[in-house]
Amino acid sequence: MMGEILVFVEHDQGQLSPSAGEALTAARELGERLSQKTAAVLVGQAAEGLGTMCAEYGVQLAYCLTSPVLSDYGPETWGQAIVELANQCSPSVILSVGTDRGNEVLAQVAARLGAPFAANSTVVQRGDAWEITRVQWGGSLLEDIVVDSELLIASYNHHSIEPAFFPGDNEIEVRTVGVELDPTLGRTVIRDRVTLTEGVTLSTASVVVSGGRGVGSADGFAQLEELADLLGGRVGCSRAVTNNGWRSHADQVGQTGTRIAPEIYIACGISGAIQHWVGAMASKNILAINTDREANMVTKAGYAVIADLHEVIPAVIEEVKRRRS
Amino acid sequence: MRVLVCVKRVPAPGSRINISPDQLNVDTAHLGFTTSPHEECALEEAAQIIEQHGGTVTVLTAGPTEAEEQLRYAASVGGTDFVLIPNNSGGDWDPERTANAITQAINKLEAEDGQFDLIMFGNESADAGGFQVGVRVAVALDRPIVNGIKGIEINDRVFTARREVDTGVEVYQLEAPAVLGVREGINLPRYPTMKGRLASKKAEIAIAPIEVHAGGQNKVRLxxxxxxxxxxxxxxxxxxxAARVVDLLDELGVL
Known part of the structure; x- marks a missing residue:
């Protein structure tokens, strides 16, 4: 008899993370497929009120783990808290979404339990053993693996699950579980926060206007900024741009930067090297503006304008303003 | 300050990555190799730390004999000591095995020359992207670790580490001995100087063979x-x- 499926549901100071829907949807689907019970794991007292939101995705049980050292996020305290829960309920699977925290916390859990950890999976199946497909090279390649362990610890690749509410009158039981944690693990709890962006961010924006080498200079981004502002979006850039010091690395879209999934990605003067593409490929629509019709970004985009971005962007700005006036 | 940086030799792909006929590895016949990007930044950070605070930067890699190339490169950009854990199996070790080998190597290095104040990893490797070797090593050594670090300040024996999140920055404070997983963007790595190139030629590379068992993750195919x-x-x-672009924005409901 296999144990239940635990899914780590992220929140920040009681605010449910945008990835939570992906995590809960993936876990419910796996639970149905394996005929296992699924339970959400919420860490810290701040998360106690989040159970009802988990219910919307059809999960019927949530554990809320509490302890004085779980006041704010810390990879070691959160990891050990989940280990304590796992020791009590012997799950068959521990899941998360492969965000920064999702991978960091499950790596802690796996290291502490001495179990394998399959990060950024796209397919999870149970045959004679756990058969997993996971991404390599940020998504350019896939790797099939067999995990030799009764307990599967895996994260789902971020943006590869479409969150889906579960229809009906969903009820959830929230069980508060006090866990005993060694206070020294509080050594990696967040000490301070600096808020730099209010509202829309690169990873949540529905419009991202991004520039590459073709923008030509740091000043060249002013037009992209203006268009992004008009559309309530954010400016992104390629690795060539940050390497040239034109933009902060915080704006970089790609394997070593931010992975985005906007409604539309407007890629200006970006050639579309693999490392950039994997950060942008989850976009629902892509518009490439480039003088080179053969550029990788153009051939992969659903829409393109083959012209100089410094002529096209001002014209688009004017047209947006004209239609709104 | 005694700093250790763990790096990985990875292929430097162009616009397409090809797979070897046995489907187990990337076909590297026409590819060069490089140091995984996050780790290149970790190395730069370490070089800057000892420029300011004095000390040594030991660079450690687990990989084939050819990974000596990445250690020599590290010598040209600020590394002072170099250790290669040979893995000539023709492919990567699984993450548990890699972490186990690195942990054993660190224990040995520390027994000989004293504890490392700071151990740095890249946030994840560019190729396998397992997101766990640094965490496993830190847990095995019972040292604090935070990943995704894009800023480090040192005050006495306390590392103030900054992690960029979507809306701003999270600040962590770790006491030495500590472990950090570093992200690209923390700095812009330097290029080797002439003096660096000479240091690279002269660098002595210690070979540290380590016996480790396979972990529970087995690759079937790529x-x-x-x-x-x-x-x-x-x-x-x-x-x-422009008019058609704005039509499209309108259709998608983002106008």
């Missing part, structure tokens, strides 16, 4: 994701396309 075949709709070839 394959390519189904490629989205996209028919590109060209909206125009001049600024006159």
């Amino acid at each position: 394959h390519r994701p189904e490629e989205r075949v996209t028919e590109t709709n060209v909206l125009g070839e001049s600024a006159a396309a």
Whole structure:
């Protein structure tokens, strides 16, 4: 008899993370497929009120783990808290979404339990053993693996699950579980926060206007900024741009930067090297503006304008303003 | 300050990554190799730390004999000591095995020359992207670790580490001995100087063979994701396309 499926549901100071829907949807689907019970794991007292939101995705049980050292996020305290829960309920699977925290916390859990950890999976199946497909090279390649362990610890690749509410009158039981944690693990709890962006961010924006080498200079981004502002979006850039010091690395879209999934990605003067593409490929629509019709970004985009971005962007700005006036 | 940086030799792919005939590895016949990007930044950070605070930067890698190339490169950009854990199996070790080997090597190095104040990893490797070796090593050594670090300040024996999140920055404070997973963007790595190139030629590389068992993750095969075949709709070839672009924005409901 296999144990239940635990899914780590992220929140920040009681605010449910945008990835939570992906995590809960993936876990419910796996639970149905394996005929296992699924339970959400919420860490810290701040998360106690989040159970009802988990219910919307059809999960019927949530554990809320509490302890004085779980006041704010810390990879070691959160990891050990989940280990304590796992020791009590012997799950068959521990899941998360492969965000920064999702991978960091499950790596802690796996290291502490001495179990394998399959990060950024796209397919999870149970045959004679756990058969997993996971991404390599940020998504350019896939790797099939067999995990030799009764307990599967895996994260789902971020943006590869479409969150889906579960229809009906969903009820959830929230069980508060006090866990005993060694206070020294509080050594990696967040000490301070600096808020730099209010509202829309690169990873949540529905419009991202991004520039590459073709923008030509740091000043060249002013037009992209203006268009992004008009559309309530954010400016992104390629690795060539940050390497040239034109933009902060915080704006970089790609394997070593931010992975985005906007409604539309407007890629200006970006050639579309693999490392950039994997950060942008989850976009629902892509518009490439480039003088080179053969550029990788153009051939992969659903829409393109083959012209100089410094002529096209001002014209688009004017047209947006004209239609709104 | 005694700093250790763990690096990985990875292929430097162009616009397409090909798979070897046995489907177990990337076909590297026509590819160069490099240091995984996050780790290159970790190395730069370490070089800057000892420039300010004095000390040594030991660079450690687990890989084939050819990974000596990455250690020599490290010597040209600020590394002072170099250790290679040989893995000539023809492919990567699984993450548990890699972490186990690195942990044993660190224990040995520390027994000989004293504890490392700071151990740095890249946030994840560019190729396998397992997101766990640094965490496993830190847990095995019972040292604090935070990943995704894009800023480090040192005050006495306390590392103040900054992690960028979507809306701003999280600040962590770790006491030495500590472990940090570093991200690209923490700095812009330097290019080797002439003096660096000479140091690279002279660098002595210690070989540290380590016996480790395989972990629980077994690779079956690599394959390519189904490629989205996209028919590109060209909206125009001049600024006159602006009207069609705005039509599209309107259709998508983002206008």
